[in-house]
Amino acid sequence: xxxxxxxxxxxxxxxxxxxxxxxxxxxxxxxxxxxxxxxxxxxxxxxxxxxxxxxxxxxxxxxxxxxxxxxxxxxxxxxxxxxxxxxxxxxxxxxxxxxxxxxxxxxxxxxxxxxxxxxxxxxxxxxxxxxxxxxxxxxxxxxxxxxxxxxxxxxxxxxxxxxxxxxxxxxxxxxxxxxxxxxxxxxxxxxxxxxxxxxxxxxxxxxxxxxxxxxxxxxxxxxxxxxxxxxxxxxxxxxxxxxx
Amino acid sequence: xxxxxxxxxxxxxxxxxxxxxxxxxxxxxxxxxxxxxxxxxxxxxxxxxxxx
Numbered sequence: 381x382x383x384x385x386x387x388x389x390x391x392x393x394x395x396x397x398x399x400x401x402x403x404x405x406x407x408x409x410x411x412x413x414x415x416x417x418x419x420x421x422x423x424x425x426x427x428x429x430x431x432x433x434x435x436x437x438x439x440x441x442x443x444x445x446x447x448x449x450x451x452x453x454x455x456x457x458x459x460x461x462x463x464x465x466x467x468x469x470x471x472x473x474x475x476x477x478x479x480x481x482x483x484x485x486x487x488x489x490x491x492x493x494x495x496x497x498x499x500x501x502x503x504x505x506x507x508x509x510x511x512x513x514x515x516x517x518x519x520x521x522x523x524x525x526x527x528x529x530x531x532x533x534x535x536x537x538x539x540x541x542x543x544x545x546x547x548x549x550x551x552x553x554x555x556x557x558x559x560x561x562x563x564x565x566x567x568x569x570x571x572x573x574x575x576x577x578x579x580x581x582x583x584x585x586x587x588x589x590x591x592x593x594x595x596x597x598x599x600x601x602x603x604x605x606x607x608x609x610x611x612x613x614x615x616x617x618x619x620x621x622x623x624x
Numbered sequence: 625x626x627x628x629x630x631x632x633x634x635x636x637x638x639x640x641x642x643x644x645x646x647x648x649x650x651x652x653x654x655x656x657x658x659x660x661x662x663x664x665x666x667x668x669x670x671x672x673x674x675x676x
Contacts, residue, residue: 415640419640420627429632430627430628430629430630430632430633430636431635431636433640434639437639437640438639480646480649483646484643484646487642488639491635492635492639494635495635595647599650599651599654602655602658603654603657606654606657606658606661606662609658609665610664610665612668613661613664613668616665616668616669617671619672620668620671
């Protein structure tokens with residue numbers, strides 16, 4: 381079966397209903413285990429003290445903030461090229477989740493930064509691009525709500541998503557482009573290896589990252605189903621009003 | 625049971641408290657809106673059936 385068959389809302393909802401119980405269960409388990417292990421079961425860092433425990437929230441939230449935008453980018457491109465409504469609705473469904481993840485990353489970053497850097501905020505390349513990404517999320521959500529015709533809203537928000545992708549890329553790679561910022565580079569470079577996080581902190585962090593990823597997928601599946609239901613209800617009401 | 629957080633207790637606890645609150649609000653609002661949408665669809669489908 382082709383992946384494009386899931387562009388059919390009925391097939392998408394059937395798939396969604398099948399995978400959601402396992403997704404929600406795995407997400408709840410991994411988030412709980414990751415955060416409880418990180419908070420209660422890890423030691424203080426030699427230099428950062430107990431603030432190192434913020435890593436189990438900050439890193440997974442930041443990771444999902446950026447990856448949510450990339451997921452929206454792919455869904456938006458599918459909408460623009462193939463006009464599959466489910467992909468446009470999936471992008472719409474992901475935006476509030478990405479916005480909350482960005483907010484968590486910004487808040488925990490500020491709370492972590494104050495004792496470590498001596499400031500809540502700096503106009504550092506990564507911090508600034510992350511703040512702009514958050515504003516793009518808010519603009520994207522507002523644009524969906526502001527445009528009445530759903531296809532026009534999907535077109536406009538898809539273009540906004542393409543533009544915002546610049547800041548999603550910047551927020552991930554800004555520390556590589558400019559070195560004058562306060563924020564350090566990634567401590568867990570997946571592509572190149574050579575992580576700088578000790579095992580005792582790394583394993584609960586991986587569980588927490590996995591949990592946030594699964595939670596994002598579960599939320600997007602559920603929220604896309606919600607958007608499909610709302611769209612179908614509106615279409616039925618419009619048809620009834622026209623007397624068909 | 626509570627780990628010794630030392631002088632950074634306020635920072636660590638507030639980071640966890642606010643983040644968990646935001647996640648709970650996100651999940652709660654998602655489920656609430658989902659219930660509303662599915663109920664609205666059921667009502668619309670019933671009305672269409674009744675009309676026809």
